[in-house]
Amino acid sequence: MNSPLEVAKETMEGFEAAYLGSAKKIPEHNALIFTIKNNRISLLIGGGSGHEPLWGGFIGNGFADAVVCGDVFAAPGPEAILDTIKAADNGFGVVIVHCNYAGDNMNFNLAASMAAEEGIETRTIRVWDDIATGSRFEQEGRRGLVGSIYVFKVAAAAIEKGLSISEVERVTCEARDHVRTLAVAIKPGSIPATGKPTFELSDDEIEIGMGSHGEAGVKRQKIVSADELAEQMLDLLVDDHQLMPNDEVAIMINNLGASTFMELAIVNRKVLALLDEKKIIINRVDIGTFLTTQEMAGFSITIFKLNKNLSSLLNMPASSLCMKI
Structure with missing residues (x-):
């Protein structure tokens, strides 16, 4: 800068x-x-x-x-x-x-x-x-x-x-009222003006529920595999959303800043497989970098529960610098 x-x-x-x-x-x-x-x-x-x-x-x-x-x-x-x-x-x-x-x-x-x-x-x-x-x-x-x-x-x-x-x-x-998100931090972000980390996190730890400004999450734990972490997070989201078989959803896998598309794709693979097991219908998937904090490694999962009208509105053609539908 x-x-x-x-x-x-x-x-x-x-x-x-x-x-x-x-x-x-x-x-x-x-x-x-x-x-x-x-x-x-x-x-x-x-x-x-x-x-x-x-x-x-x-x-x-x-x-x-x-x-x-x-x-x-x-x-x-x-x-x-x-x-x-x-x-x-x-x-x-x-x-x-x-x-x-x-x-x-x-x-x-x-x-x-x-x-x-x-x-x-x-x-x-x-x-x-x-x-x-x-x-x-x-x-x-x-x-x-x-x-x-x-x-x-x-x-x-x-x-x-x-x-x-x-x-x-x-x-x-x-x-x-139909949107739910949960994030996990693997590495802290930093404040551009000072370069200081927004929070402290050991190399072998992750924090589920970490806020984008470094606010405390709901659970700090040792690092687990991508599949296990995706399942933990999805279970919390599905429970909060009270999702049922045949519900229709859009999914967003977001890079918090320093993660790679490869990592996001691996998470997405597991998330969609778990939703398929639960017989939840996938209407749309967005994977990429949408909301970040400088240098923060991690990702978030968003579930948007759809009905016919919301699906129609979400999927109307649109174009911006950072997303096209």
Whole structure:
């Protein structure tokens, strides 16, 4: 990197350059606006920097229209969010999707209130897919993770179909409540500004449920085989989701930062075999790097339980820098 203090800004400038003129950075903010379509609702996503390609890699046709980010591991400020809302709005309102963290909740809610005072209608949906935090009966206390991508993909498709802002909010919340994620860390991540690890982990240990900022997980244990680890994690996800035979799901295997596609493929092989044994129908599989922390080795598994409508919305064609459907 260049200066640690410029990481978030230069990252967003890099995303802007990669979109080859289809996205423009908002001056003074770590925010991008994709080519806004007239006569419809706009979709805004955002959160802290440091988890790329989330958030900046997921604007485009069939994905979000705008993105706003804070500094590394920090929520964007309310003024930055408000300016992005105003830039994205074309008179039909703005749907906002972000992860469930205290700073994000406070700042996005404040910005939405400020936008309302200026006559802009907004709907804000928090994503809480991390099953390592809170029981399935207390989902509002859970963190948001990479499952947010499936949630805002559904929101974008609902907007493309011409649903009202209330209906877009309803179906986005439905998608949010059907997504579950669990992560495992094999090696700690680091903080770009200092280079220091986000947590300590022995070479022979892993931590299941580790958060993307280094938050404690639910279980620290000795390293086991990929198959055994995948089975442990999938059992927790299936139980939390209360999945039954003939349920239909989308699966995401996400690299937390320093793992390889080879490792992800090995995990995916076991996950899909276990789901097949349980007679759970696989609708879609996404394997890759979607939400990361610098230098963190490990992966997450996301299960999105589908119905006919959610399946249709998820699989509507879409294209962004970092995912195509």
